[in-house]
Each structure stands twice: as C-alpha cells, then as structure tokens.
Amino acid sequence: MKDVLFIAYFFSELDGVGALRSRSMVRFLKEKGVRVEVIARDSFGGIGKKNFYVWTILCIFKLLFSKQKNVYISCGPFNHLLPLSLACFMRKKKLIVDFRDPWSINIKTGYGKSGAKISKFKLFVSSRIEQLVYKICKHFIVCTKGMKSYYQKLFGNDIKIRLIMNGYDFDIGEMDKYKDSDIKNNGVLKFVCLGKFAEYDEQKAHQAISKIKDIKNEGYSVHIYFVGTNKEPTLSILKQYKLDDCSTFYPRMPYKEALKIAINCNIGMLIVRNEEIEYGTKVFDYIGLGLPVLDIFDHSNNFYKEFKNILNLSQSFSEIPKDIRSLYSRDRNFTAILHLLH
Structure with missing residues (x-):
C-alpha cells in the first residue's frame, strides 16, 4: 500500500x-x-x-x-x-x-x-x-x-x-433526486451562475447578460440565479439591460446546497478569464448536473474546442445526456494518478 x-x-x-x-x-x-x-x-x-x-x-x-x-x-x-x-x-x-x-x-x-x-x-x-x-x-x-x-x-x-483534468465531484444519480420537473420546466428559462461572475471580467459579463437579453426579446421568460456571486458589479450590469427584476442573488453556501439550486435551472453561466489556458471548475459542475453552458466564448480558443459539444447544446436549451455527463467525473479523470504513484 x-x-x-x-x-x-x-x-x-x-x-x-x-x-x-x-x-x-x-x-x-x-x-x-x-x-x-x-x-x-x-x-x-x-x-x-x-x-x-x-x-x-x-x-x-x-x-x-x-x-x-x-x-x-x-x-x-x-x-x-x-x-x-x-x-x-x-x-x-x-x-x-x-x-x-x-x-x-x-x-x-x-x-x-x-x-x-x-x-x-x-x-x-x-x-x-x-x-x-x-x-x-x-x-x-x-x-x-x-x-x-x-x-x-x-x-x-x-x-x-x-x-x-478536473471534473464534477458528486454522484449523478443522487443529485438527480433533487430535480423537480415542475420547477425546471415551468415555462421560465432559468440561468444560473455558481460563484464569481462579473468579478472576473466585466466585459465578458456584459456579453453574457446581453445574450440573455436577446433571448428574452425573442419571447422567452427568463430568470437568472447567482449563487455566491458578489452583487456588484453584476447587479449594475443587470440594471443596464433591465434584467435586475428577473434576477436572484443567493449568499455563499455549502457546495451541495448550491448544486441543489442549480439542478433545477436550465443553463449554466461562467466566465473564464483566459480561455486559451483555463477551464475553471464550474463548467464540470454544470456538465454533471446536465446543464448546457451559455456560449459567450471565442471559438478559436482551447476552452471552446474542449467543450464545443456542451456549448452547442445551449442553443436549443437541451439537457446534456447522461452518457456524456459521466465522461467528466473527477473519479474518471483522477484514475491516472494511481499509475503515477507506482
């Protein structure tokens, strides 16, 4: 041993x-x-x-x-x-x-x-x-x-x-128990951001909120949930697009509690500071929960190339299939570490 x-x-x-x-x-x-x-x-x-x-x-x-x-x-x-x-x-x-x-x-x-x-x-x-x-x-x-x-x-x-690579760190089957179809599919398109948002990059935050505004203008009812996100500067950006009335901010909370909120949403949101170098951690949580990710990314960079299929699903607001979700678990990705210890 x-x-x-x-x-x-x-x-x-x-x-x-x-x-x-x-x-x-x-x-x-x-x-x-x-x-x-x-x-x-x-x-x-x-x-x-x-x-x-x-x-x-x-x-x-x-x-x-x-x-x-x-x-x-x-x-x-x-x-x-x-x-x-x-x-x-x-x-x-x-x-x-x-x-x-x-x-x-x-x-x-x-x-x-x-x-x-x-x-x-x-x-x-x-x-x-x-x-x-x-x-x-x-x-x-x-x-x-x-x-x-x-x-x-x-x-x-x-x-x-x-x-x-990183990956999500929860059991898919267990988290799916917290999914409420009546809430998830109630006619309101729900976006969620776990953790920091505009704190990372205000320009990219504008891109994301602007895209949600366009979706709303197409006739969709939308609501945006921020979990553990600082209210400013995000709230000021929401006000510019008149989306502050359909946004909810939650304080920081334990990881699992945040996931329980996210799983009843439809689309995940995140900002990656350096899309050529970083992936962040939120993208894996969203994948594990079955949430497609709002695509605001440069299609020439590594982030888009790695998660292209996940990002494309956001265009149709389609849930990520379980067989794809299972590919991104931490346990699957961490198996390689065992060989390094020999």
Whole structure:
C-alpha cells in the first residue's frame, strides 16, 4: 500500500472552490487504498491562517522527518513550492506537483485582465522556480491542454508533464433526486451562475447578460440565479439591460446546497478569464448536473474546442445526456494518478 504526504494549503470546504480538487483527490486516493496524510492551513493548530511563512517552515520540518516516500504538493498558492521541493530533493522523496492553477502564465497575462501592468520581476522569478521544480519533481501535473502547451515550451519538453483534468465531484444519480420537473420546466428559462461572475471580467459579463437579453426579446421568460456571486458589479450590469427584476442573488453556501439550486435551472453561466489556458471548475459542475453552458466564448480558443459539444447544446436549451455527463467525473479523470504513484 502506498503512503502519501499530501500538502494543500487550501483544503477545507470553507476554502471554497480552490480546495475542491485537493479534497476530491484525497478522497479518491483513500477509496483506492492509498494511505494519505494531509497538511493544510488548518494543520499545526491553524497557524496557516495567521502566518503563511511560519506554516511553510512547519511543513518543511514535517516533510524532512516524515516516513512517506511520496509527497504531493497541490498549488496554488505557490510561495511555499520551492522550499518544499528542495526539502524533497534533500530527502530523495518522490515529488508530485499539481498545478490546479497556472502561476507564471497568470502573471504573464495579468490574470486575464486587459491592460493590467505585468511585473517582469515576478514573471522571471516564478518561471525560474517552475523550471527548477520541474527538474526536481517526478511528475508535474496540469489540468488543461493550454497549461500543458505553455509549460512544455517553458521546460523545453513534456516528459514529466501529466494532464489530469478536473471534473464534477458528486454522484449523478443522487443529485438527480433533487430535480423537480415542475420547477425546471415551468415555462421560465432559468440561468444560473455558481460563484464569481462579473468579478472576473466585466466585459465578458456584459456579453453574457446581453445574450440573455436577446433571448428574452425573442419571447422567452427568463430568470437568472447567482449563487455566491458578489452583487456588484453584476447587479449594475443587470440594471443596464433591465434584467435586475428577473434576477436572484443567493449568499455563499455549502457546495451541495448550491448544486441543489442549480439542478433545477436550465443553463449554466461562467466566465473564464483566459480561455486559451483555463477551464475553471464550474463548467464540470454544470456538465454533471446536465446543464448546457451559455456560449459567450471565442471559438478559436482551447476552452471552446474542449467543450464545443456542451456549448452547442445551449442553443436549443437541451439537457446534456447522461452518457456524456459521466465522461467528466473527477473519479474518471483522477484514475491516472494511481499509475503515477507506482
């Protein structure tokens, strides 16, 4: 049986979507018989919530004296990556690094914000650390094709790069029990956004709301649900299109409770900051729930190419068939990690 020391700063359900991949991975590994010890920001008496760097030092000591031969580091954040990688190198441990978000790419692109000032120093430092960590690690995991392409160019090869996509983390059959046909098919076309919306990109938010306005003008009754979305600047955009009266904002809530709201809607909404590099996590939740995704995406980018069939269904407001939904579960995508531990 394999032993793994799993280091993920964000891990608790209270940490939001940034912790989903790590929690799902740990659950999956344990179900497959792997012994996993988790170090998160709640570890060491919760010191990570108060001082990240003290937490990093404690992680280094834990790693240096741990008996596990396999170390799995889930990023971001990234500031602890280099010292922990060097500790693995010193102790000759098998290091697996998992980038659920890109690091230097985000700095290089201003985190998807047009006109953002790029720090050449931060870009230089992050790129060099990534290159050094790549030399140290056994496997370097990314979660999108765009990330794989970028890091292949940065590293000069893809020998250690492994593509393991995200996926939804719930049982389709169990979630379908919360579906109410009378609500879902009551003559109102219901759109839903789980999490951030205009906070990511106001211009893309305008595109989405404008498209819904066009649908309304075609004679459809529409309602938009935002779950865990900040009211501003989204509400101001809705008012510009006179859609604020047919919109509802819910506060942040546990993951499963949010899914219960979404499953009785018809179309999912999301904004991807960098459509060439990122997929986000919401798209997988929508797929698992059977919701097509409103298409506001550049058809030349990786995101559209990857989810073209899902996006096309939104034109007819058709539910995603179960056989397609099953292809995007986390457990299916995570199977590859078992081979990396051998």
